[in-house]
Amino acid sequence: ANPRTLLLGAAAQFGIFATVLGALTLNYFGLISFTLPQAAAIGIIGGADGPTAIYLSGKLAPELLGAIAVAAYSYMALVPLIQPPIMKALTTETERKIRMVQLRTVSKREKILFPVVLLLLVALLLPDAAPLLGMFCFGNLMRESGVVERLSDTVQNGLINIVTIFLGLSVGAKLVADKFLQPQTLGILLLGVIAFGIGTAAGVLMAKLLNLCSKNKINPLIGSAGVSAVPM
Template sequence: MSGLAEAIITFFQNMGLLNLTIGNIIMIIVGLVLVYLAIQKGYEPLLLLPIGISAVLVNLPLTGIVEPPHGLFYLIKTNLIDTEVVPLLIFFGLGAMTDFGPMIADPKTALLGAAAQIGVFIAMLTAILLGFTPQEAGSIGIIGGADGPTTIYLTVKLAPHLLSATAVAAYSYMSLVPLIQPPVIKALTTKEERRIRMEQLRPVSKREKILFPIASMTIIGLLVPSAAPLVGMLMIGNLFRESGVVERLAKAAREELMNIVTIFLGLGVGSTMQAQYFLTTKTLLILGLGVIAFASATAGGVLLGKVMMKASGGKINPMIGAAGVSAVPMSARVVQKLASEEDPGNFILMHAMGPNVAGVIGTAVAAGVLLSVLG
């Protein structure tokens, strides 16, 4: 009888339900909210759905799924996220999906992508003032670049203990770009400025598109070596796309490979959202700083856009500067939507795509600079 009693006691001790903490319950609710936003609202579903549902799973007690050495999520995070394999492969696939033509056609729009990076440094300095270490502040600041893989890449190197908070902030705010950017843009521009029409971009030759990734990778690699892995993978993927001779590989990079690594990225990030690591004061501060980063990045791009508008005699719509964050193509679509609201016949999407793709490069370079200084 005592043996049966011990077995019953052991059974109940091993029940996850009896080991559930308040923190676990809160994080399960957070995970379900992310799942709701992904499914019901369509907010960045390719990532918020796997992140949210895996956050639910890792907060179920005693599953062992995140425990070393054989827990599945432990293996994914350790071998694919911590080693930076997935973020770099994401950049490879992103390169195969990206058309740098609009930026090549109007190179000055690259300045707008650079200007938007001011959000990175404003958020970083604010984080330092709030008591974060320089390394933690760098990982938080890069959220302003609106680039999830870059945020993960830099955080793994500088402040891996903040990975869950920075990654969730980056991808959550990326999905909220249509809500965050319009108020900032409208506050900094007049109706007349938003109605400015721009001349059609010139055609870009195949030779230019082939030379661009080779030149960019080489120049940036020589000037900012620590940015070379990110920029290099981006440009190799883009060369696959533009060369026209490896279409099968380019297609695999932007479709099959991108889909696979996106799954692992979402599961890996979600696995870090355990209650004991996520429910901290720092997490709340990071989420708040993420808003500052996005808003200031948008403002930086728009303000330089206004300067360029004045210098061009009113030929540049300053709103395209807001697309300098690297949320491709969401930011460019936001700009086009605002332009259409003021003038239904105003089509500036391709002009906005120039700063938008420049922002991808700019954020990678900013990450490289932070890594070289703080790493």
């Protein structure tokens, strides 16, 4: 209904790239040693997406999977504490009071076509990401189609809770003391909170930038939603 807000989500990903550069900077100055794949895995914490962080770190830096997962989910839980000070510092009271215009109603056909088209594009352009995005699209399609309501309700409630428990157990099994209690873990925790902060700031600033060239103003506070915090 409002495609330009896609830019808010895109801007929030600056936290990922800033974190990658931060990890490489720590390595350059000899403070904490991170390889490029490890830096990339740490950077994905800035996406505030737990499953993505686990998936990518498992591919690029399995030795850091436990620490990255703990950092990602911890900061996702702390979003209500991390984001408000940044949002308040970067916006004026007038901007925070902006009332956005009512969007048009999205048709059922559009809601159903969205996950299908998205998955096709991802499979063609980024096949490595297809399994991850495919699960997202499948869940979205189940909910919007309206023909499998019982299954959709189970997935959104009972199943997600069971999966979360097993996910926590499997990640916890990776937290072996001799691997977790390392200087690298402190670096990951530090870079993680920086990633969340930069991602939030970038989303808010992008909304302010869009307002400079648009009649229909966007409340800059929604820019922070680019830090998705999934699944929370």
